[in-house]
Amino acid sequence: MTAIKENILAAKVRSDFPILQQEVNGKPLIYLDSAATSQKPQAVLDTLRHYYNHDNANVHRGAHTLSVRATEAYEAARDKVAKFVNAQYREEIIFTRNATEAINLVAYSWALTNLKPGDEIISTVMEHHSNFVPWQIMAAKTGAVIKYVGLTENEEFDLEQYKTLLSERTKLVAVVHVSNTLGCINPVETIISLAHEVGAKVLIDGCQSVPHKSIDVQKIDCDWLVASGHKMCAPTGIGFLYGKRSLLEEMPPFMGGGEMISEVFFEGFTTGELPHKFEAGTPAIAEAIALGAAVDYLSAVGMDNIRAYEEELTAYLFKKLATIPNLKIYGPKPTAEGKGRAALASFNVEGIHASDLSTLLDHEGIAIRSGHHCTQPLHRLFNASGSARASLYFYNTREEIDVFIKVLKETIDFFNSVME
Incomplete structure (x- = not known):
């Protein structure tokens, strides 16, 4: 086009x-409310209808034709999302209900396991509540401390203050790419590079950037990035977490149940391989497939x-x-x-x-x-x-x-x- x-x-x-x-x-x-949720093109609506009219079956669990078709479409959507943000591996894309769940996945899996008293989390005063509350919960659980980057006179991310907050105690930086209130575009490449110099991990909230501009997770070198499908022409109830493969492999499961296991015994269980380790239970199959259709649509535009x-x-x-x-x-x-x-x-x-x-x-x-x-x-x-x-x-x-x-x-x- x-x-x-x-x-x-x-x-x-x-x-x-x-x-x-x-x-x-x-x-x-x-x-004029697309920052809250975008509207859906006919191609996405048709994809939802087609799945329920022709392919409705659970994924990964059946050898019959409908299950095979559903699984192929579901996993094809993962490939599309991975390409859309230029993930190195398809296994680095985890389907979640929304960006909020994706942030909580990182909080309860990585942060709860790795943070200890005295460790520091750096966030900003402009964050969406979804990138505030999980870290406040983690700070209360682990004894970590949260510090907030303020604004410049132009009401943008204060990069100079951020530099003063970074130290060897910084373990995590959680920052929005584009503010849903201020509209400012934060310098994430610089933010990430500086954080990595002190050994900190970085989570980027991409809800207001992924739908509007090209995102290359390998180029910006973030450790995690989250996005919500409903803001990028896809249905509600579907989002994704991008995470570096090495990190995801080290992280324990977020939830337990079906799909996320390899084997289950009376004495315990073994986890499945990525990405299934983090996708417990029956996923939002139709919505994930429609997210793939939305990615196709945005890519064509x-x-x-x-x-x-x-x-x-x-x-x-x-x-x-x-x-x-x-x-x-x-x-x-x-x-x-x-x-x-x-x-x-x-x-x-x-x-x-x-x-x-x-x-x-x-x-x-x-x-x-x-x-x-x-x-x-x-x-x-x-x-x-x-x-x-x-x-x-x-x-x-x-x-x-x-x-x-x-x-x-x-x-x-x-x-x-x-x-x-």
Whole structure:
């Protein structure tokens, strides 16, 4: 597919998403909440239906035709994901329910086994709760200490502070690649390299980066990376953990049961080989296969094309938002070309609650997010209970941004008139 540079091409891609072809409250749906969950193309929906209509059977356990077909499709999806993030081995991809489960897998398997009192975990103030809470639980269980990297004046990752926090006591760095609230793109290659110099392992939360740009886990050299399928055009209930093979082989099982064993005796059990050691029980078979279809779809569009088009949308969105007085956007400003941050804007308007904005926008068919976006500690730093967030994906258009800005201005004017 050629580079997505014009709205007419974006409109062509939009036709692949049935849910976008509807009205909400009598108005054409304008979906600006892809950072929370993306919409699904027809190819992914067809893959789900095909599995249940033709191949529904449990994987790895049967010699009959349906089981063989299901297993082949399930494992083919693993190959697709491995190629998508450039894993060295297919066994380095572990299917999980979501990124949260993938982080907890590392926490309860690696961290609980390896951390001891006085060891240090470095995280950041911008993390999603899924990359906060598991490490707080591990710190309480092991006696490890958590330290948090703050923000620069531009509300980005403070690299200089990070350097001062690193020491021989640092055992783990857990950091988001792209903030779902600030939109900043963290310098993960530098973060990882510096951590490895002191012998620390690094987990990257790729939920907001994997769907939007090319990711090469071998190039950035992360020890683990997690992502959620539902943010990358796949169904809910499926995500994945990438882990370096040597690390995964050393880590004990996360859960016990079927699928993850080699043999079971009255006296104990032996674990299966990777990746099955970490996939206990019947997996989300249809969802994993559909994740493979989503990877096919994104690859056909082209991740570089998606990133380039989103940069154009970002520049346009921020240019329009800048015309609204008393509106505070969190995170760094993009360049004039839209580079330097993700295609989302979390904002507050002075004197107006974010949930009130989102409710009235919904009346006009515009879907944005309001709340703390699972980043309560970050919002507390800003003395804000929450914020509104408009997040874009490659199926959005400039025309949608124009309508959003028009309705947002009208909504603000309405609230201001009421308060006068």
